[in-house]
Amino acid sequence: MTSTTETRHNPAKDGELALEARDLGFQWASSQPMLRFPDVVIPRGEHLFLQGASGSGKSTLLSLLSGMQVPHSGSVRILGSELQRLGSGARDRFRADHIGVIFQQFNLVPYLSALANVTLPCRLSRVRLEQTRPDPDSAAKELLGLLAIPEDHWHRKVTRLSIGQQQRIAAARALMGSPGIILADEPTSALDSDNRDRFLDLLLGLADDRGASVVFVSHDRSLSRHFHHLVHLGGES
């Protein structure tokens, strides 16, 4: 596995890192080969573009960065906390407190309204609730408004909304309560090019407002110009 890292800006001069992953190695099963990952260092508030074809281990890297999995070698530090030192329950709480996640699709809990999906992080995390001003409902409505979700859709069943709207609601949820890191796993792959650019602009703009770092995974290299850092994962395929 080969990988390259390009950095358009100098890394942070101070120790204020959003994310620092070094010497990461992970094995799904003892019979499978050890996956090795390039080091990833992102200063607070800066964004990273993680490019790689399918099968390049993107999902595994995101699992390690989100604390869903623990690396077999190396370390992941997010906002100064070393994830592998935490127990699984503490990692769940850390993820609830400091990480927002956007998937490729099926991002929303189908039986909750758009608004309830967006306020979900505030119900799972006290930290996110305390960082939400003035209150979860108003903050969620503001975000939905900024992400151009019409007001009459807020209380609607999310399964009736378009993919683009669902992805923007997922972005609103990830941004709720201003987490330090937002992990976005190919969130635009189901969108057409107009929607893709609009989505990216909105996501990065709102993340900048809230001081959140975005780790954006995509195979589409043309999007990388929006980001401060680029990490390339070389897959076998």
Next chain:
Amino acid sequence: MKTRLAFSLALASLWHRRRVLALVCLTLTLSVSLLLGIQYLRAEIRQSFTSTISGTDLIVGARSGQLNLLLYTVFHIGDATNNIRWSTFRKLQEDPRIDWLIPISLGDSYRGYRVVATDSNFPEHFRYGQEQPVSLAEGQWFSDVFHVVLGAGVARELGHKPGEEIILSHGGGRTSFSNHEDTPFRITGILEATGTPVDQAVYISLAGMEAMHVGWESGVAIPGRTLTPEKARGMTFTPDAITAAYVGLKSPVLTFQLQRALNQSAEEPLSAILPGVALSELWRLMGQFEKALLGITGFVVITSLVGLVAVLLTLQTQRAHEIAVLRATGASTGLVASLHVIECVALALVSCLLALAVGAGLLTGIAPWLLDNYGINLTLRPLNPTEWALLATVPAAAALVGLLPASATWRRTRTQGLGEISGQ
């Protein structure tokens, strides 16, 4: 753990899947209704069974076992082993310890229903249930040799009205070939339904019993020797023997003393039984059956719960995405797993509530019909602690079976990566 969040998510999820779950809920409701209904009826039937006869301190008959004596005197099942002499009965009447006596003479039938010959002490002293007397729905008690009063069940089944004349049959059985055709009886009254064997018998006087058997000494009617009603009216009849007697004592403390005296009687072999004791012994015998029935119903509930788990496990694959989302948002494996248990218990609770409503509705609806047609008296009453406990086992069992999908989810989500879908 985030208990409130878990509950609100579980309830929202149940509501979201209400169409699929409605059927499961219906199955569970029906089986819980069945379970609760059988337990309820068990208590009711036991109540009505043990109150078949009340206020009677002793039943005296020819020597036999207490169940046998109880069965043929109270339930009209089986036959008397022997009679007791009229002279013995007369002696009992003079006993200072005895307050009242109801003589019972059995042996004949009317279209399968027992003919009970007795006297005016029966309406006066016989009690059932909560010390309730037997009362007339129509007409009056017999005052003549050839008068007959019908139990409510007999009158309803055969459609008889007061004033009609009926022919009684010699001996028991539904189809008797020797009928007392020379001595028709006129119906003078019909009893109120009691929900006891009283409803399933016809009542005549002891004199009537004697009168219709004149000329029948050999077991069949000898032509010319039987009486006509006209001839009989001028005569007085004294029975030689009766089948049994219900005894009411002046003081209940004398019960055991008199029972011992009667059981040891030197003049004639007698048995005296305490109806309450005999009834509970009989119930112990029959109780096995209703316990088995309750057991079967328990299995029906378990089957429904297994069905519920099967449906929940099937739904689990559909829920993979939402679980991935919840996990990514920071929900712990415990929270995700607890959703299954909460959903199971919530469904069970809804089913229990519906079952209560169904049971109450059904009981209110069919109680009058049951009393009219089968003489079974059911009343709507609050559940007793046993029934509440039985009902509570349903959500408890649901929580247990809910642990199955919960532990499956818990094990899977523990090893899952970000955004990974379980069940794949």
